Amino acid sequence: MSLPCNLIQPEENEYLNCIRCGLCLAVCPTYRVYKNETASPRGRVALARKGLEGELELTPNLAEQMYACLDCLACNDICPVGIRPADIAVEMRHVQEQIRPSGWKDTLFGALIAKPGRMEAATMPLRVYQGSGLRRLVYTLQIWKLLPARLRDLEGMLPRLPKRPLRRVLPEVTKARGDSRYRVGFFLGCAQSLLFADESAATVRVLARNGCTVVTPKDTVCCGMPAAGYGRMDLVKAHARFNIALFEKTATDVIVTDCATCGSKLKEYGQILAGEPEWAERAAVFSAKVRDVSEFLMSIPLEKPAGRIETRVTYHDPCHLRRAQKVWQQPRALMELIDGIDFVELPESDWCCGSAGSQLITHYATSLAVLDRKMDNLKSTGAEMIASGCPGCQMQLTTGIKRRQLAVKVVHPIVLLDQAYASQENSQ
Amino acid sequence: MKPNLIQELVKIVGKNAVLTSPEDLAVYSYDGTFEEHCPDVVVLPTSTEQVSQVIQLAAREHIPVVTRGMASGLAAASVPFSGGIVLCLTRMDRVLELDEENAIVHVEAGIITANLQAEVEKKGLFYPPDPSSIRHSTIGGNIACNAGGPRCLKYGVTGDYVLGLTVVLADGRVIHTGGKVIKDVVGYDLTALLTGSEGTLGVITEALLRLTARPKFARTALVEFNSIEDASETVNAILTAGIVPATLELMDQTAISCIEEAMHLGLPLDVEAILLVETDGQEETSVAREIEAAAEICTRHGARKVTVAKDESERQGLWKARRSVAPALARLAPNKLGEDITVPRSAIPEAVRRLKQVSAKYGLPIVIFGHAGDGNLHPNILFDKRDPQQWAKVEQMVAEEFAIALDLGGTLSGEHGVGTLKRPYLERALGPVSVDIQKRIKQALDPNNILNPGKVLPD
Numbered sequence: 001m002s003l004p005c006n007l008i009q010p011e012e013n014e015y016l017n018c019i020r021c022g023l024c025l026a027v028c029p030t031y032r033v034y035k036n037e038t039a040s041p042r043g044r045v046a047l048a049r050k051g052l053e054g055e056l057e058l059t060p061n062l063a064e065q066m067y068a069c070l071d072c073l074a075c076n077d078i079c080p081v082g083i084r085p086a087d088i089a090v091e092m093r094h095v096q097e098q099i100r101p102s103g104w105k106d107t108l109f110g111a112l113i114a115k116p117g118r119m120e121a122a123t124m125p126l127r128v129y130q131g132s133g134l135r136r137l138v139y140t141l142q143i144w145k146l147l148p149a150r151l152r153d154l155e156g157m158l159p160r161l162p163k164r165p166l167r168r169v170l171p172e173v174t175k176a177r178g179d180s181r182y183r184v185g186f187f188l189g190c191a192q193s194l195l196f197a198d199e200s201a202a203t204v205r206v207l208a209r210n211g212c213t214v215v216t217p218k219d220t221v222c223c224g225m226p227a228a229g230y231g232r233m234d235l236v237k238a239h240a241r242f243n244i245a246l247f248e249k250t251a252t253d254v255i256v257t258d259c260a261t262c263g264s265k266l267k268e269y270g271q272i273l274a275g276e277p278e279w280a281e282r283a284a285v286f287s288a289k290v291r292d293v294s295e296f297l298m299s300i301p302l303e304k305p306a307g308r309i310e311t312r313v314t315y316h317d318p319c320h321l322r323r324a325q326k327v328w329q330q331p332r333a334l335m336e337l338i339d340g341i342d343f344v345e346l347p348e349s350d351w352c353c354g355s356a357g358s359q360l361i362t363h364y365a366t367s368l369a370v371l372d373r374k375m376d377n378l379k380s381t382g383a384e385m386i387a388s389g390c391p392g393c394q395m396q397l398t399t400g401i402k403r404r405q406l407a408v409k410v411v412h413p414i415v416l417l418d419q420a421y422a423s424q425e426n427s428q
Numbered sequence: 429m430k431p432n433l434i435q436e437l438v439k440i441v442g443k444n445a446v447l448t449s450p451e452d453l454a455v456y457s458y459d460g461t462f463e464e465h466c467p468d469v470v471v472l473p474t475s476t477e478q479v480s481q482v483i484q485l486a487a488r489e490h491i492p493v494v495t496r497g498m499a500s501g502l503a504a505a506s507v508p509f510s511g512g513i514v515l516c517l518t519r520m521d522r523v524l525e526l527d528e529e530n531a532i533v534h535v536e537a538g539i540i541t542a543n544l545q546a547e548v549e550k551k552g553l554f555y556p557p558d559p560s561s562i563r564h565s566t567i568g569g570n571i572a573c574n575a576g577g578p579r580c581l582k583y584g585v586t587g588d589y590v591l592g593l594t595v596v597l598a599d600g601r602v603i604h605t606g607g608k609v610i611k612d613v614v615g616y617d618l619t620a621l622l623t624g625s626e627g628t629l630g631v632i633t634e635a636l637l638r639l640t641a642r643p644k645f646a647r648t649a650l651v652e653f654n655s656i657e658d659a660s661e662t663v664n665a666i667l668t669a670g671i672v673p674a675t676l677e678l679m680d681q682t683a684i685s686c687i688e689e690a691m692h693l694g695l696p697l698d699v700e701a702i703l704l705v706e707t708d709g710q711e712e713t714s715v716a717r718e719i720e721a722a723a724e725i726c727t728r729h730g731a732r733k734v735t736v737a738k739d740e741s742e743r744q745g746l747w748k749a750r751r752s753v754a755p756a757l758a759r760l761a762p763n764k765l766g767e768d769i770t771v772p773r774s775a776i777p778e779a780v781r782r783l784k785q786v787s788a789k790y791g792l793p794i795v796i797f798g799h800a801g802d803g804n805l806h807p808n809i810l811f812d813k814r815d816p817q818q819w820a821k822v823e824q825m826v827a828e829e830f831a832i833a834l835d836l837g838g839t840l841s842g843e844h845g846v847g848t849l850k851r852p853y854l855e856r857a858l859g860p861v862s863v864d865i866q867k868r869i870k871q872a873l874d875p876n877n878i879l880n881p882g883k884v885l886p887d
């Protein structure tokens with residue numbers, strides 16, 4: 001089969017040099033579940049190569065192997081040759097979309113997710129469901145037991161939705177407490193605004209408390225990660241251009257986000273738009289300013305909270321924070337600032353939790369198998385709280401904890417810091 | 429393959445354990461080399477009983493069966509050139525029993541060797557063989573290739589730890605060799621025969637392995653040399669002085685710069701070779717004394733600098749580097765062909781000299797590293813397979829490498845095995861009588877030639 005000549009596809013040298021040593025199998029969560037080469041990074045690279053070289057047809061089954069990848073980046077990290085199987089898997093999804101476009105993705109990623117207002121409207125029924133007491137009714141009558149297990153897991157994974165999305169509540173400019181030492185742009189992610197509003201509210205409070213004037217542009221669109229995951233690089237680029245232009249107007253020195261996934265995508269804008277003369281430089285400047293909230297806070301003189309939190313806490317490394325951004329010491333350091341916290345390391349803390357955006361919906365069995373291992377590890381720590389700075393991970397961890405009926409609370413590290421500050425105020 | 433046979437396989441192992449899609453077949457077509465050929469079907473059994481039934485079916489229908497672990501092999505031994513069934517044991521990965529009292533572990537063959545090691549270490553026991561591929565190869569594959577590793581200088585190779593095997597023979601019968609005894613001279617040593625048989629004599633489904641106590645202390649030194657000859661002579665000097673380090677690894681300049689580029693460990697880039705020396709044992713003082721003694725010998729033999737790793741993380745860093753050498757070379761050229769020749773220890777300096785001559789003669793780089801203490805070297809030729817001229821040269825160079833090994837009293841392979849790639853050279857290495865006997869053994873155990881046909885022995 002010959003491929004269309006204008007196809008955007010992985011470069012030959014991205015896959016050609018894979019020497020098939022197999023080292024990447026050692027760290028791949030999907031391989032660990034299925035013990036099957038087809039579900040391995042080496043397998044995915046081989047399929048990409050054979051597909052692009054015409055030895056195999058680019059069938060839906062071939063694409064499916066690329067979608068089954070969790071994009072956890074563990075293989076990228078370990079490959080001694082410098083092959084990036086995770087990137088190849090995502091690029092192959094893009095190839096598939098060009099050959100067999102699936103229309104619904106335009107609607108979902110182009111129209112719905114990209115426009116915060118529309119997404120807020122779309123999640124309205126959910127907020128009503130939760131807010132009106134319907135959710136409680138469902139629980140007390142145990143109607144939820146009638147739901148198929150799968151739906152139940154999905155229902156259970158949602159946090160309590162805020163009454164109003166944070167985007168509507170947060171002021172455009174939040175003044176620094178005391179002298180303003182930094183002018184910080186805050187990239188409010190979709191999931192944070194819609195589902196974890198309390199966390200981002202805490203982020204803004206903590207930043208302001210530490211001398212930051214926080215500017216939150218209200219018109220940001222999705223960072224682009226979901227569209228990338230579903231093979232729509234064209235939409236990712238459009239999102240990137242839009243967000244870059246928006247932040248250029250804010251005249252900020254840094255751009256902070258409290259979502260690991262957004263952070264990793266925003267930091268990639270420079271690379272994503274490198275080939276577009278009009279944007280390359282602007283994108284590079286933008287990306288260079290992006291910081292995860294823990295990364296930024298640990299780089300400035302940070303007020304040590306006087307309040308205590310007496311609890312045993314462990315930490316799960318979001319793939320998009322640890323591997324994509326190499327940020328893993330900072331969240332730990334941030335929590336260790338707080339007196340009373342008994343911090344325990346989670347075994348295999350940097351193995352993917354199985355969330356990968358929407359794998360619990362699209363690849364239920366795999367996602368759960370990966371999650372199970374995480375839960376075994378969590379249980380072994382005896383922690384009462386597990387912190388993780390990624391909405392996807394938090395929802396996934398919540399699902400796992402509910403399934404196992406563990407008494408562990410899921411938090412964003414920033415919330416702990418915010419609480420420590422708050423309890424200090426209360427005691428004063 | 430006929431649909432009714434696929435149906436039969438499904439009946440034996442279940443639907444999810446029989447793979448037939450073009451995508452599945454494509455990814456079971458290769459191992460750690462650049463050879464490939466698709467099987468007709470992939471079967472992933474979960475018990476000895478299932479393996480036995482699959483083999484019975486294959487025997488009845490005369491279908492080739494290629495047993496596969498994690499396909500990290502470097503000899504194209506698990507590439508199914510004749511099609512047929514790939515029998516992949518990665519789902520047989522349980523520890524069946526850990527007998528602490530006798531320090532013996534009973535495992536299924538598909539367990540990843542590093543997982544096996546981690547399990548026994550939880551109980552303070554130790555499985556010493558440490559192929560660099562420890563995290564991505566199976567114990568079954570290690571036994572079938574009699575894998576070695578850096579630590580084998582002091583501790584011996586995989587085969588030295590195999591006490592017994594459960595094997596499915598070519599007609600489907602199951603045989604248990606050996607047992608939980610350390611000494612055993614009753615009958616021929618079938619365990620030893622099957623060890624290193626590369627899937628041609630039977631399918632290993634379970635193994636009984638001997639364990640030892642974990643050495644409590646280890647010290648590792650990085651020794652820099654301005655000349656690779658000095659480095660290889662130092663190896664002999666250390667060993668003849670009566671010191672038995674756990675490991676004695678050699679890396680040449682290209683290997684070093686390659687790892688440095690990949691891992692940024694601060695390795696010296698202006699040296700011609702380094703030796704990685706490790707001593708270990710149960711007593712801290714003797715371990716330290718040995719590393720100092722080794723360091724002194726190194727200095728006397730022209731070492732430019734000796735650095736002993738300060739702590740465990742530095743030590744782990746060095747070993748991670750060593751394990752990454754082979755794959756990291758692929759950063760330098762699209763293809764590499766790594767050989768595995770072994771020579772008597774005293775001949776290492778000469779072997780290194782001659783390999784360099786071969787490289788100069790053909791104008792393609794040969795990177796040299798390996799388990800110098802065992803006389804086991806991995807010369808890696810770097811090239812671009814897309815260039816037919818280079819490929820032709822590579823074939824000649826490999827032949828010359830083997831000639832060097834044999835000429836110096838050595839052999840073709842220390843640990844990777846023969847597979848397909850070294851098969852053409854086998855007769856020269858072993859002589860006609862040995863080949864004849866081995867063919868008869870194969871004939872006796874697998875008269876229909878269904879187990880990994882076309883591997884190891886010449887037709």
Ligand SMILES: Cc1cc2nc3c(=O)[nH]c(=O)nc-3n(C[C@H](O)[C@H](O)[C@H](O)COP(=O)(O)OP(=O)(O)OC[C@H]3O[C@@H](n4cnc5c(N)ncnc54)[C@H](O)[C@@H]3O)c2cc1C
Pocket residue numbers: 020021022459460494495496497498499500501502505506517537538558559560561564565566567568569570571572573574575576577578625626627628630631632633754755843844880
């Ligand atoms: C980066 C790298 C480093 C390496 N380092 C070393 C090293 O230090 N030392 C070393 O010795 N080797 C090394 N190797 C080679 C390879 O890892 C070993 O040969 C390993 O033992 C193969 O195990 P596997 O499970 O991958 O087997 P495979 O590659 O799948 O199979 C290898 C052979 O064993 C047979 N086989 C596999 N399982 C069974 C079974 N259960 N029963 C019967 N036959 C079976 C197959 O038919 C085939 O002939 C390295 C390879 C790589 C890629």
Ligand code: SF4
Pocket residue numbers: 017018019020021022023024025041042045078079080081082083084085755
């Ligand atoms: S992707 Fe890298 S680690 Fe994986 S098989 Fe290829 S070369 Fe080895």
Ligand code: SF4
Pocket residue numbers: 027028029030031040041044068069070071072073074075076085086089
């Ligand atoms: S990104 Fe993660 S899941 Fe995907 S191939 Fe790599 S290691 Fe496996």
